[in-house]
Amino acid sequence: MLVLALSVCLSAAPAACKDVNLTFMADNATPMQCIRMGQPEIAKWSVSHPKWTVKKWRCVPESRLSKSA
Template identity: 40%
Template sequence: MMILLSICLLSQPTTCREDRINLSYEASSPFICLRNGQSAIATWQAAHPEWHVARWRCAARGSEPKNL
């Protein structure tokens, strides 16, 4: 599983892009991804303080949607 993020710059809220977090463990279900997603996003956010996570969702690897 992976977490798909929609992120925007804090200094320019109209500047947005998408990013992803590949989970280091193989979450076997969306529930496990959702349960562990908050901490993974918090870690990502701490490493990228200039960005704000506007939306996120879990997705299976290899089945990425075209947009979030």
């Protein structure tokens, strides 16, 4: 499963940042499909979280995400 890993910061406090993971891709999706289809998903997330600004993002396999926290 591919995950969109976002780094987001509060618009009013740019030093207050966090990581957000959006899972939306099926097991058989390619990284290129994730990149292409990820942009509209990020836009949807941004609209529903107006206090946050996406600073960077990437597509990663779910297995590579840190399990800590």
